[in-house]
Amino acid sequence: MKNSPKTSVKSVLLAFFMVLISTFSAFSDPQMTETAHAEAGHEATAEANHEGHKEGKLDIKGEIFGHISDSYDWHLFTLGEGHEATHVSVPLPVILYNPTNGLSVFMSSAFHHGHEPAHGYELYVDGGKQKIRAQDGSKFYDISITKNVLCLFISVIILLVLMTGVARKYKKNGINKAPSGFQNALEPIIGFIQDTVAKPYLGKHYLKYMPLLLTLFFFIWVNNLMGLLPFGFNLTGNIAVTLLLALVFFVVMLANSNKYFWGHIFNPPGIPFGIKLILVPIEILSNLLIKPAALAIRLFANIFAGHTIILSIILLIFIFGGLSKVAGIAFIPVSLGFTIFMFFLELLVAAIQAFIFTNLTAVFISQAIEEHHHDDDHGHH
Amino acid sequence: MDLLLPGFGLFFWTAIAFLTVMFLLKKFAWKPILEALNEREKNIADSIASAEKVKAEMATMKSEHEVLLNQAREERTLMMKEAKDTKDRIINEAKDIAKEEANKIIVEARQQIENQKNAAITDVKNQIGILVIEVAEKVLRKELQNKAEQENYIKKLAEDIRLN
Numbered sequence: 001m002k003n004s005p006k007t008s009v010k011s012v013l014l015a016f017f018m019v020l021i022s023t024f025s026a027f028s029d030p031q032m033t034e035t036a037h038a039e040a041g042h043e044a045t046a047e048a049n050h051e052g053h054k055e056g057k058l059d060i061k062g063e064i065f066g067h068i069s070d071s072y073d074w075h076l077f078t079l080g081e082g083h084e085a086t087h088v089s090v091p092l093p094v095i096l097y098n099p100t101n102g103l104s105v106f107m108s109s110a111f112h113h114g115h116e117p118a119h120g121y122e123l124y125v126d127g128g129k130q131k132i133r134a135q136d137g138s139k140f141y142d143i144s145i146t147k148n149v150l151c152l153f154i155s156v157i158i159l160l161v162l163m164t165g166v167a168r169k170y171k172k173n174g175i176n177k178a179p180s181g182f183q184n185a186l187e188p189i190i191g192f193i194q195d196t197v198a199k200p201y202l203g204k205h206y207l208k209y210m211p212l213l214l215t216l217f218f219f220i221w222v223n224n225l226m227g228l229l230p231f232g233f234n235l236t237g238n239i240a241v242t243l244l245l246a247l248v249f250f251v252v253m254l255a256n257s258n259k260y261f262w263g264h265i266f267n268p269p270g271i272p273f274g275i276k277l278i279l280v281p282i283e284i285l286s287n288l289l290i291k292p293a294a295l296a297i298r299l300f301a302n303i304f305a306g307h308t309i310i311l312s313i314i315l316l317i318f319i320f321g322g323l324s325k326v327a328g329i330a331f332i333p334v335s336l337g338f339t340i341f342m343f344f345l346e347l348l349v350a351a352i353q354a355f356i357f358t359n360l361t362a363v364f365i366s367q368a369i370e371e372h373h374h375d376d377d378h379g380h381h
Numbered sequence: 382m383d384l385l386l387p388g389f390g391l392f393f394w395t396a397i398a399f400l401t402v403m404f405l406l407k408k409f410a411w412k413p414i415l416e417a418l419n420e421r422e423k424n425i426a427d428s429i430a431s432a433e434k435v436k437a438e439m440a441t442m443k444s445e446h447e448v449l450l451n452q453a454r455e456e457r458t459l460m461m462k463e464a465k466d467t468k469d470r471i472i473n474e475a476k477d478i479a480k481e482e483a484n485k486i487i488v489e490a491r492q493q494i495e496n497q498k499n500a501a502i503t504d505v506k507n508q509i510g511i512l513v514i515e516v517a518e519k520v521l522r523k524e525l526q527n528k529a530e531q532e533n534y535i536k537k538l539a540e541d542i543r544l545n
Contacts, residue, residue: 070388095390143390152394156402163410170417175424190414210415211407219399240387244395248403304384 060319064311065128068234068304070146072108072123072130075232087113092150096121096132098140108144148241151233155222162186163218193217197359201366209365212252216245217358220299224350227303228343236353237303239296246296249361253291257368261287291364295357302353306346313338 074090091109098104101120110118114125121132121140134140145153166183173179179187193213198206223235235241263269265283268276317335321328525531 065384069384070391141389143393145394146388146390148391149394152391152398156398159402160405160410163406163414167410167413170413175417175421186414187418190418194415194418207415211403211411214411215399215403215406219402238388238391239385240389240392241395243387244392244399248399 059128060312060315062125062128063315064308066125067128067232067311068237068307069129070148070234070238071232072111072132072144072146073113074147074150089113092145092147094121094132094142094144096140096142096144098134098138100138101140147232148235148238151223151226151231151235152241155219155226155235158222159218189217190214193358197355197362201362202369203366205369209252209362212248213358213362216249216361217354220245220357221351221354224303224354225347227307228346228350234303234307236299237307239300242296242300245299245357246292249295249364250292253365253368256365258371260370261368287368295360295364298360299353299357302349306342306349310339310342310346313342 072094073092076088076090079086079088091107094104094106094108094110096104096119104119104121106119108123110116111123114123114130117135120135122135123130123132125131132142132144162182163186166186169180169183194206194210198210198213202209220236223233223241226233227236265287266280268279268283271279313335317328317331320331525534
Protein backbone atom coordinates (compact mmCIF):
# COMPACT_ATOMS: atom_id res chain seq x y z
CA MET A 1 0.00 0.00 0.00
CA LYS A 2 2.70 2.40 0.95
CA ASN A 3 4.66 1.58 -2.13
CA SER A 4 2.75 3.59 -4.72
CA PRO A 5 3.27 7.12 -3.32
CA LYS A 6 6.85 6.29 -2.60
CA THR A 7 7.63 5.22 -6.12
CA SER A 8 6.23 8.52 -7.30
CA VAL A 9 8.41 10.25 -4.72
CA LYS A 10 11.31 8.38 -6.20
CA SER A 11 10.58 9.50 -9.71
CA VAL A 12 10.04 13.12 -8.68
CA LEU A 13 13.19 13.04 -6.61
CA LEU A 14 15.00 11.53 -9.52
CA ALA A 15 13.81 14.21 -11.92
CA PHE A 16 14.79 16.88 -9.44
CA PHE A 17 18.26 15.43 -8.94
CA MET A 18 18.69 15.26 -12.71
CA VAL A 19 18.19 19.01 -12.88
CA LEU A 20 20.56 19.55 -10.00
CA ILE A 21 23.24 17.37 -11.47
CA SER A 22 23.75 19.69 -14.43
CA THR A 23 25.47 21.98 -11.95
CA PHE A 24 28.04 19.31 -11.28
CA SER A 25 28.53 18.20 -14.85
CA ALA A 26 32.01 19.73 -14.86
CA PHE A 27 33.10 17.35 -12.13
CA SER A 28 31.94 13.99 -13.27
CA ASP A 29 30.71 11.86 -16.07
CA PRO A 30 26.96 12.46 -16.53
CA GLN A 31 26.27 8.80 -17.13
CA MET A 32 27.77 7.86 -13.81
CA THR A 33 26.05 10.53 -11.79
CA GLU A 34 22.74 9.65 -13.31
CA THR A 35 22.89 6.14 -11.96
CA ALA A 36 24.30 7.41 -8.72
CA HIS A 37 21.34 9.67 -8.29
CA ALA A 38 18.94 6.92 -9.06
CA GLU A 39 20.61 4.89 -6.35
CA ALA A 40 20.57 7.77 -3.94
CA GLY A 41 16.89 8.23 -4.46
CA HIS A 42 16.42 4.59 -3.69
CA GLU A 43 18.58 4.84 -0.65
CA ALA A 44 16.61 7.61 0.98
CA THR A 45 13.28 5.92 0.51
CA ALA A 46 14.43 2.38 0.95
CA GLU A 47 16.14 3.08 4.21
CA ALA A 48 13.14 5.02 5.41
CA ASN A 49 11.11 1.94 4.58
CA HIS A 50 13.46 -0.33 6.38
CA GLU A 51 13.71 1.66 9.56
CA GLY A 52 10.05 2.57 9.58
CA HIS A 53 8.98 -1.02 9.45
CA LYS A 54 11.37 -2.17 12.10
CA GLU A 55 10.46 0.52 14.62
CA GLY A 56 6.84 0.68 13.58
CA LYS A 57 7.30 4.40 12.88
CA LEU A 58 9.90 6.61 11.27
CA ASP A 59 13.06 7.04 13.32
CA ILE A 60 13.79 10.63 12.30
CA LYS A 61 16.94 11.05 14.34
CA GLY A 62 18.36 7.68 13.25
CA GLU A 63 17.48 8.45 9.64
CA ILE A 64 19.23 11.83 9.60
CA PHE A 65 22.26 10.70 11.57
CA GLY A 66 22.49 7.56 9.49
CA HIS A 67 22.92 9.73 6.44
CA ILE A 68 25.34 12.28 7.75
CA SER A 69 27.43 9.92 9.86
CA ASP A 70 30.31 7.85 8.70
CA SER A 71 29.73 4.18 7.93
CA TYR A 72 31.72 1.06 7.18
CA ASP A 73 29.99 0.30 3.92
CA TRP A 74 28.85 2.49 1.09
CA HIS A 75 25.13 1.93 1.27
CA LEU A 76 23.36 2.45 -2.06
CA PHE A 77 19.82 1.18 -1.56
CA THR A 78 17.73 -1.50 0.07
CA LEU A 79 15.42 -3.84 -1.83
CA GLY A 80 12.38 -5.25 -0.15
CA GLU A 81 11.09 -4.43 3.28
CA GLY A 82 11.40 -5.57 6.84
CA HIS A 83 13.28 -8.74 7.53
CA GLU A 84 13.48 -9.85 3.91
CA ALA A 85 15.21 -6.61 2.97
CA THR A 86 18.30 -6.93 0.82
CA HIS A 87 20.81 -4.19 1.41
CA VAL A 88 22.73 -3.24 -1.70
CA SER A 89 25.93 -1.60 -0.62
CA VAL A 90 29.59 -1.46 -1.55
CA PRO A 91 31.62 -3.10 1.19
CA LEU A 92 34.66 -1.14 2.30
CA PRO A 93 37.83 -2.40 3.98
CA VAL A 94 37.79 -2.48 7.76
CA ILE A 95 41.22 -2.02 9.28
CA LEU A 96 41.46 -2.54 13.03
CA TYR A 97 44.54 -2.67 15.20
CA ASN A 98 44.43 -4.30 18.57
CA PRO A 99 47.62 -4.19 20.70
CA THR A 100 47.03 -7.77 21.85
CA ASN A 101 45.42 -9.36 18.79
CA GLY A 102 47.36 -7.40 16.17
CA LEU A 103 46.07 -6.04 12.89
CA SER A 104 42.82 -7.28 11.33
CA VAL A 105 41.94 -6.32 7.79
CA PHE A 106 38.70 -7.53 6.23
CA MET A 107 35.82 -6.25 4.12
CA SER A 108 32.87 -4.80 5.97
CA SER A 109 30.63 -7.31 4.17
CA ALA A 110 31.95 -9.87 6.68
CA PHE A 111 29.63 -8.29 9.26
CA HIS A 112 26.58 -9.01 7.09
CA HIS A 113 25.14 -5.62 8.06
CA GLY A 114 25.67 -6.24 11.73
CA HIS A 115 24.04 -9.63 11.78
CA GLU A 116 27.29 -11.55 12.29
CA PRO A 117 30.53 -10.84 14.14
CA ALA A 118 33.80 -11.03 12.23
CA HIS A 119 37.41 -11.50 13.39
CA GLY A 120 36.33 -11.01 16.97
CA TYR A 121 34.59 -7.68 16.29
CA GLU A 122 30.96 -6.86 15.90
CA LEU A 123 29.09 -4.07 14.15
CA TYR A 124 26.18 -2.33 15.81
CA VAL A 125 24.11 0.76 15.16
CA ASP A 126 23.81 3.49 17.75
CA GLY A 127 21.57 6.45 16.97
CA GLY A 128 21.83 5.77 13.27
CA LYS A 129 25.60 5.59 13.43
CA GLN A 130 27.49 2.37 12.70
CA LYS A 131 29.99 1.40 15.36
CA ILE A 132 32.41 -1.47 15.88
CA ARG A 133 33.23 -3.01 19.22
CA ALA A 134 35.51 -5.86 20.16
CA GLN A 135 33.60 -8.89 21.37
CA ASP A 136 35.96 -9.27 24.31
CA GLY A 137 35.64 -5.57 25.09
CA SER A 138 39.34 -4.85 24.56
CA LYS A 139 40.61 -1.53 23.27
CA PHE A 140 41.54 -1.18 19.59
CA TYR A 141 42.39 1.43 16.97
CA ASP A 142 40.09 1.79 14.02
CA ILE A 143 41.60 3.07 10.79
CA SER A 144 39.04 1.55 8.45
CA ILE A 145 38.42 2.90 4.98
CA THR A 146 34.96 4.19 5.78
CA LYS A 147 32.53 5.97 3.48
CA ASN A 148 34.06 9.33 4.32
CA VAL A 149 37.61 8.04 3.87
CA LEU A 150 36.52 6.82 0.44
CA CYS A 151 35.17 10.31 -0.26
CA LEU A 152 38.47 11.72 0.97
CA PHE A 153 40.43 9.52 -1.42
CA ILE A 154 38.17 10.35 -4.34
CA SER A 155 38.47 14.06 -3.65
CA VAL A 156 42.24 13.76 -3.33
CA ILE A 157 42.41 12.03 -6.70
CA ILE A 158 40.12 14.66 -8.25
CA LEU A 159 42.28 17.44 -6.85
CA LEU A 160 45.52 15.84 -7.99
CA VAL A 161 44.27 15.06 -11.49
CA LEU A 162 42.63 18.45 -12.06
CA MET A 163 45.38 20.58 -10.61
CA THR A 164 48.37 18.77 -12.06
CA GLY A 165 46.53 18.71 -15.39
CA VAL A 166 46.19 22.46 -15.30
CA ALA A 167 49.78 22.85 -14.14
CA ARG A 168 50.93 20.72 -17.06
CA LYS A 169 49.04 23.02 -19.40
CA TYR A 170 50.89 26.02 -18.01
CA LYS A 171 54.19 24.24 -18.45
CA LYS A 172 53.35 23.15 -21.97
CA ASN A 173 51.79 26.35 -23.29
CA GLY A 174 53.92 28.82 -21.44
CA ILE A 175 52.58 32.18 -20.41
CA ASN A 176 52.09 33.68 -23.82
CA LYS A 177 49.21 31.47 -24.83
CA ALA A 178 45.70 32.25 -23.66
CA PRO A 179 44.41 29.82 -21.00
CA SER A 180 41.90 27.25 -22.17
CA GLY A 181 39.43 24.77 -20.73
CA PHE A 182 39.58 24.13 -17.02
CA GLN A 183 42.57 26.44 -16.81
CA ASN A 184 40.11 29.28 -17.41
CA ALA A 185 37.97 28.20 -14.48
CA LEU A 186 40.88 27.75 -12.13
CA GLU A 187 42.86 30.85 -12.95
CA PRO A 188 40.44 33.44 -11.59
CA ILE A 189 39.96 31.41 -8.40
CA ILE A 190 43.69 31.15 -7.80
CA GLY A 191 44.03 34.82 -8.65
CA PHE A 192 41.20 35.60 -6.25
CA ILE A 193 42.86 33.70 -3.39
CA GLN A 194 46.16 35.36 -4.19
CA ASP A 195 44.87 38.91 -4.56
CA THR A 196 42.11 39.10 -1.97
CA VAL A 197 43.32 36.65 0.67
CA ALA A 198 47.05 36.08 0.56
CA LYS A 199 48.45 39.46 -0.52
CA PRO A 200 46.37 41.80 1.66
CA TYR A 201 46.95 39.84 4.88
CA LEU A 202 50.33 38.21 4.47
CA GLY A 203 52.04 40.97 2.53
CA LYS A 204 55.42 40.14 1.12
CA HIS A 205 55.45 36.66 2.68
CA TYR A 206 52.34 35.65 0.79
CA LEU A 207 53.99 33.26 -1.64
CA LYS A 208 55.18 31.04 1.22
CA TYR A 209 51.60 30.42 2.39
CA MET A 210 49.94 30.19 -1.01
CA PRO A 211 50.24 26.37 -1.30
CA LEU A 212 48.58 25.95 2.12
CA LEU A 213 45.81 28.42 1.36
CA LEU A 214 45.11 27.04 -2.10
CA THR A 215 45.13 23.43 -0.91
CA LEU A 216 42.82 24.31 1.99
CA PHE A 217 40.45 26.20 -0.26
CA PHE A 218 40.18 23.60 -2.99
CA PHE A 219 40.17 20.66 -0.57
CA ILE A 220 37.30 22.13 1.41
CA TRP A 221 35.40 23.28 -1.64
CA VAL A 222 35.66 20.01 -3.52
CA ASN A 223 34.66 18.06 -0.41
CA ASN A 224 31.77 20.43 0.29
CA LEU A 225 30.51 19.79 -3.23
CA MET A 226 31.09 16.04 -2.87
CA GLY A 227 28.87 16.26 0.20
CA LEU A 228 26.11 17.70 -1.94
CA LEU A 229 26.23 14.78 -4.34
CA PRO A 230 23.75 12.16 -3.24
CA PHE A 231 26.40 9.55 -2.54
CA GLY A 232 25.90 10.05 1.18
CA PHE A 233 29.32 11.64 1.66
CA ASN A 234 29.73 14.16 4.44
CA LEU A 235 33.44 14.78 4.84
CA THR A 236 33.64 18.47 5.68
CA GLY A 237 30.64 18.06 7.96
CA ASN A 238 32.70 15.73 10.11
CA ILE A 239 34.52 17.19 13.09
CA ALA A 240 37.53 14.89 12.62
CA VAL A 241 38.26 16.41 9.22
CA THR A 242 37.73 20.03 10.17
CA LEU A 243 39.77 19.47 13.32
CA LEU A 244 42.65 18.14 11.25
CA LEU A 245 42.46 21.12 8.90
CA ALA A 246 42.43 23.46 11.88
CA LEU A 247 45.40 21.61 13.36
CA VAL A 248 47.35 22.02 10.14
CA PHE A 249 46.68 25.75 10.33
CA PHE A 250 47.63 25.75 14.02
CA VAL A 251 50.98 24.04 13.37
CA VAL A 252 51.75 26.42 10.51
CA MET A 253 50.83 29.39 12.67
CA LEU A 254 52.99 28.24 15.59
CA ALA A 255 55.91 27.34 13.33
CA ASN A 256 55.92 30.80 11.78
CA SER A 257 54.96 32.92 14.79
CA ASN A 258 57.41 35.61 15.84
CA LYS A 259 58.38 37.19 19.13
CA TYR A 260 55.81 39.98 18.80
CA PHE A 261 53.06 37.38 18.72
CA TRP A 262 54.25 35.65 21.89
CA GLY A 263 55.10 38.93 23.55
CA HIS A 264 51.60 40.09 22.85
CA ILE A 265 50.15 36.98 24.47
CA PHE A 266 52.28 36.70 27.59
CA ASN A 267 53.23 40.31 28.18
CA PRO A 268 50.84 42.68 26.44
CA PRO A 269 52.63 46.02 26.27
CA GLY A 270 51.29 49.15 27.87
CA ILE A 271 48.76 47.41 30.12
CA PRO A 272 48.74 47.61 33.95
CA PHE A 273 49.70 44.48 35.88
CA GLY A 274 46.27 43.91 37.35
CA ILE A 275 44.62 43.82 33.97
CA LYS A 276 47.41 41.62 32.63
CA LEU A 277 46.36 38.95 35.10
CA ILE A 278 43.00 38.81 33.36
CA LEU A 279 44.18 39.56 29.86
CA VAL A 280 46.99 37.01 29.59
CA PRO A 281 44.74 33.96 30.14
CA ILE A 282 42.24 35.43 27.68
CA GLU A 283 44.99 35.97 25.12
CA ILE A 284 46.32 32.45 25.62
CA LEU A 285 42.86 31.00 25.21
CA SER A 286 41.98 33.12 22.22
CA ASN A 287 45.19 32.53 20.31
CA LEU A 288 45.99 28.95 21.19
CA LEU A 289 42.56 27.42 21.53
CA ILE A 290 39.76 29.54 20.18
CA LYS A 291 41.36 30.35 16.83
CA PRO A 292 41.79 26.73 15.68
CA ALA A 293 38.57 25.64 17.38
CA ALA A 294 36.64 28.41 15.67
CA LEU A 295 37.94 27.28 12.30
CA ALA A 296 37.13 23.63 12.96
CA ILE A 297 33.67 24.20 14.40
CA ARG A 298 32.58 26.86 11.92
CA LEU A 299 33.15 24.64 8.90
CA PHE A 300 31.83 21.50 10.56
CA ALA A 301 28.69 23.18 11.86
CA ASN A 302 27.87 24.89 8.57
CA ILE A 303 28.13 21.80 6.43
CA PHE A 304 26.55 19.57 9.06
CA ALA A 305 23.64 21.97 9.44
CA GLY A 306 23.13 22.22 5.70
CA HIS A 307 22.95 18.45 5.33
CA THR A 308 20.65 18.14 8.32
CA ILE A 309 18.26 20.76 6.96
CA ILE A 310 18.08 19.15 3.51
CA LEU A 311 17.48 15.71 5.02
CA SER A 312 14.88 17.07 7.42
CA ILE A 313 12.96 18.77 4.65
CA ILE A 314 12.95 15.59 2.58
CA LEU A 315 11.93 13.54 5.61
CA LEU A 316 9.00 15.88 6.20
CA ILE A 317 7.36 14.10 3.27
CA PHE A 318 7.53 10.82 5.17
CA ILE A 319 6.52 12.39 8.44
CA PHE A 320 3.39 13.78 6.84
CA GLY A 321 2.97 10.53 4.91
CA GLY A 322 3.02 8.73 8.27
CA LEU A 323 0.10 10.90 9.43
CA SER A 324 -1.90 10.38 6.28
CA LYS A 325 -1.10 9.37 2.76
CA VAL A 326 -2.79 12.44 1.30
CA ALA A 327 -0.84 14.80 3.54
CA GLY A 328 2.39 13.10 2.49
CA ILE A 329 1.64 13.47 -1.22
CA ALA A 330 0.43 17.03 -0.75
CA PHE A 331 3.62 17.97 0.99
CA ILE A 332 5.90 16.67 -1.78
CA PRO A 333 5.98 19.89 -3.87
CA VAL A 334 6.52 22.03 -0.78
CA SER A 335 9.31 19.83 0.42
CA LEU A 336 10.92 19.66 -3.01
CA GLY A 337 10.74 23.43 -3.39
CA PHE A 338 12.50 23.92 -0.11
CA THR A 339 15.04 21.22 -0.93
CA ILE A 340 15.88 22.80 -4.27
CA PHE A 341 16.28 26.15 -2.57
CA MET A 342 18.48 24.59 0.11
CA PHE A 343 20.59 22.84 -2.49
CA PHE A 344 21.31 26.12 -4.25
CA LEU A 345 22.02 27.73 -0.92
CA GLU A 346 24.37 24.88 -0.05
CA LEU A 347 26.15 25.29 -3.38
CA LEU A 348 26.82 28.85 -2.32
CA VAL A 349 27.73 27.82 1.22
CA ALA A 350 30.18 25.24 -0.14
CA ALA A 351 32.22 27.97 -1.79
CA ILE A 352 31.69 30.56 0.94
CA GLN A 353 32.79 28.25 3.76
CA ALA A 354 35.88 27.20 1.83
CA PHE A 355 36.67 30.87 1.29
CA ILE A 356 36.01 31.78 4.93
CA PHE A 357 38.23 28.99 6.21
CA THR A 358 41.01 30.07 3.87
CA ASN A 359 40.51 33.72 4.67
CA LEU A 360 40.55 33.21 8.45
CA THR A 361 43.62 31.00 8.13
CA ALA A 362 45.37 33.86 6.35
CA VAL A 363 44.15 36.39 8.91
CA PHE A 364 45.26 34.30 11.89
CA ILE A 365 48.64 33.55 10.33
CA SER A 366 49.09 37.23 9.53
CA GLN A 367 48.48 38.06 13.20
CA ALA A 368 51.16 35.56 14.23
CA ILE A 369 53.79 36.81 11.76
CA GLU A 370 53.01 40.51 12.07
CA GLU A 371 56.12 42.61 12.58
CA HIS A 372 54.44 45.74 13.90
CA HIS A 373 52.17 45.87 16.82
CA HIS A 374 48.47 46.39 16.55
CA ASP A 375 46.31 46.45 19.61
CA ASP A 376 43.16 45.79 17.68
CA ASP A 377 43.48 42.05 17.52
CA HIS A 378 41.93 41.55 20.94
CA GLY A 379 38.62 39.84 21.16
CA HIS A 380 38.00 39.56 17.46
CA HIS A 381 37.42 35.89 17.56
CA MET B 382 27.45 14.03 21.45
CA ASP B 383 29.00 11.43 19.20
CA LEU B 384 28.90 14.10 16.58
CA LEU B 385 31.47 16.27 18.30
CA LEU B 386 33.91 13.46 19.00
CA PRO B 387 36.35 13.16 16.14
CA GLY B 388 36.72 9.60 14.89
CA PHE B 389 40.31 8.43 15.03
CA GLY B 390 40.27 6.58 11.71
CA LEU B 391 38.94 9.49 9.68
CA PHE B 392 41.31 11.88 11.44
CA PHE B 393 44.22 9.58 10.68
CA TRP B 394 43.35 9.20 6.99
CA THR B 395 42.57 12.89 6.58
CA ALA B 396 45.96 13.76 8.05
CA ILE B 397 47.72 11.47 5.62
CA ALA B 398 45.59 12.45 2.63
CA PHE B 399 45.60 16.17 3.26
CA LEU B 400 49.31 16.42 3.93
CA THR B 401 50.10 14.23 0.92
CA VAL B 402 47.83 16.21 -1.34
CA MET B 403 49.24 19.48 -0.05
CA PHE B 404 52.79 18.31 -0.65
CA LEU B 405 52.06 16.92 -4.10
CA LEU B 406 50.00 19.91 -5.20
CA LYS B 407 52.61 22.29 -3.87
CA LYS B 408 55.28 20.57 -5.91
CA PHE B 409 53.40 19.68 -9.06
CA ALA B 410 50.54 22.14 -9.28
CA TRP B 411 50.69 25.32 -7.21
CA LYS B 412 54.31 26.09 -7.87
CA PRO B 413 54.15 25.93 -11.68
CA ILE B 414 50.71 27.58 -11.77
CA LEU B 415 51.67 30.43 -9.47
CA GLU B 416 54.95 30.90 -11.27
CA ALA B 417 53.16 31.05 -14.60
CA LEU B 418 50.49 33.41 -13.27
CA ASN B 419 52.98 35.75 -11.68
CA GLU B 420 55.20 35.63 -14.72
CA ARG B 421 52.24 36.46 -16.91
CA GLU B 422 51.24 39.25 -14.57
CA LYS B 423 54.75 40.63 -14.77
CA ASN B 424 54.77 40.18 -18.52
CA ILE B 425 51.54 42.09 -18.92
CA ALA B 426 52.71 44.84 -16.61
CA ASP B 427 55.99 45.06 -18.54
CA SER B 428 54.18 45.09 -21.85
CA ILE B 429 51.91 47.88 -20.70
CA ALA B 430 54.88 49.81 -19.34
CA SER B 431 56.84 49.41 -22.56
CA ALA B 432 53.78 50.35 -24.61
CA GLU B 433 53.45 53.48 -22.49
CA LYS B 434 57.10 54.19 -23.05
CA VAL B 435 56.81 53.73 -26.79
CA LYS B 436 53.76 55.94 -26.78
CA ALA B 437 55.65 58.63 -24.91
CA GLU B 438 58.56 58.25 -27.30
CA MET B 439 56.23 58.53 -30.23
CA ALA B 440 54.76 61.66 -28.75
CA THR B 441 58.23 63.17 -28.30
CA MET B 442 59.16 62.13 -31.81
CA LYS B 443 55.99 63.63 -33.15
CA SER B 444 56.63 66.91 -31.40
CA GLU B 445 60.21 66.80 -32.65
CA HIS B 446 58.92 66.22 -36.11
CA GLU B 447 56.58 69.11 -35.74
CA VAL B 448 59.43 71.34 -34.64
CA LEU B 449 61.58 70.16 -37.53
CA LEU B 450 58.75 70.65 -39.95
CA ASN B 451 58.12 74.15 -38.68
CA GLN B 452 61.80 74.91 -38.93
CA ALA B 453 61.89 73.62 -42.47
CA ARG B 454 58.83 75.65 -43.31
CA GLU B 455 60.38 78.78 -41.86
CA GLU B 456 63.61 78.08 -43.66
CA ARG B 457 61.77 77.58 -46.88
CA THR B 458 59.93 80.87 -46.46
CA LEU B 459 63.17 82.58 -45.64
CA MET B 460 64.91 81.05 -48.64
CA MET B 461 62.06 82.01 -50.93
CA LYS B 462 62.20 85.53 -49.62
CA GLU B 463 65.94 85.65 -50.08
CA ALA B 464 65.65 84.26 -53.55
CA LYS B 465 63.05 86.85 -54.42
CA ASP B 466 65.21 89.58 -53.00
CA THR B 467 68.19 88.34 -54.92
CA LYS B 468 66.13 88.15 -58.08
CA ASP B 469 64.84 91.70 -57.59
CA ARG B 470 68.30 92.94 -56.83
CA ILE B 471 69.77 91.28 -59.89
CA ILE B 472 67.01 92.62 -62.08
CA ASN B 473 67.40 96.08 -60.69
CA GLU B 474 71.15 95.95 -61.03
CA ALA B 475 70.80 94.73 -64.59
CA LYS B 476 68.29 97.48 -65.27
CA ASP B 477 70.63 100.07 -63.81
CA ILE B 478 73.57 98.81 -65.76
CA ALA B 479 71.53 98.67 -68.93
CA LYS B 480 70.27 102.20 -68.34
CA GLU B 481 73.78 103.42 -67.71
CA GLU B 482 75.03 101.63 -70.76
CA ALA B 483 72.24 103.04 -72.83
CA ASN B 484 72.91 106.50 -71.50
CA LYS B 485 76.53 106.11 -72.26
CA ILE B 486 75.74 104.98 -75.77
CA ILE B 487 73.37 107.84 -76.24
CA VAL B 488 75.94 110.29 -74.94
CA GLU B 489 78.55 108.84 -77.21
CA ALA B 490 76.16 108.90 -80.12
CA ARG B 491 75.34 112.48 -79.38
CA GLN B 492 79.02 113.28 -79.18
CA GLN B 493 79.63 111.60 -82.42
CA ILE B 494 76.71 113.32 -84.04
CA GLU B 495 78.03 116.62 -82.71
CA ASN B 496 81.48 115.82 -84.02
CA GLN B 497 80.12 114.79 -87.37
CA LYS B 498 77.99 117.87 -87.43
CA ASN B 499 80.93 120.07 -86.54
CA ALA B 500 83.06 118.38 -89.13
CA ALA B 501 80.32 118.81 -91.68
CA ILE B 502 79.88 122.44 -90.74
CA THR B 503 83.62 123.00 -90.90
CA ASP B 504 83.67 121.30 -94.24
CA VAL B 505 80.76 123.36 -95.44
CA LYS B 506 82.52 126.50 -94.09
CA ASN B 507 85.72 125.58 -95.86
CA GLN B 508 83.82 124.88 -99.03
CA ILE B 509 81.96 128.15 -98.66
CA GLY B 510 85.29 129.98 -97.97
CA ILE B 511 86.87 128.41 -101.02
CA LEU B 512 83.81 129.29 -103.04
CA VAL B 513 83.87 132.84 -101.66
CA ILE B 514 87.52 133.20 -102.45
CA GLU B 515 87.00 131.81 -105.89
CA VAL B 516 84.01 134.10 -106.43
CA ALA B 517 85.96 137.01 -104.98
CA GLU B 518 88.93 136.17 -107.14
CA LYS B 519 86.67 135.96 -110.18
CA VAL B 520 84.99 139.27 -109.19
CA LEU B 521 88.32 140.92 -108.53
CA ARG B 522 89.74 139.58 -111.75
CA LYS B 523 86.81 140.98 -113.70
CA GLU B 524 86.87 144.32 -111.88
CA LEU B 525 90.56 144.86 -112.08
CA GLN B 526 91.00 144.13 -115.79
CA ASN B 527 91.79 147.78 -116.79
CA LYS B 528 94.71 149.74 -115.34
CA ALA B 529 92.76 152.69 -114.11
CA GLU B 530 90.61 150.61 -111.99
CA GLN B 531 93.60 148.79 -110.57
CA GLU B 532 95.16 152.08 -109.62
CA ASN B 533 91.97 153.24 -108.14
CA TYR B 534 91.61 150.15 -106.05
CA ILE B 535 95.14 150.30 -104.85
CA LYS B 536 94.62 153.92 -103.84
CA LYS B 537 91.51 152.94 -102.02
CA LEU B 538 93.27 150.08 -100.26
CA ALA B 539 96.07 152.43 -99.40
CA GLU B 540 93.65 154.88 -97.96
CA ASP B 541 92.17 152.03 -95.89
CA ILE B 542 95.54 151.18 -94.56
CA ARG B 543 96.21 154.80 -93.59
CA LEU B 544 92.92 154.83 -91.83
CA ASN B 545 93.76 151.63 -90.04
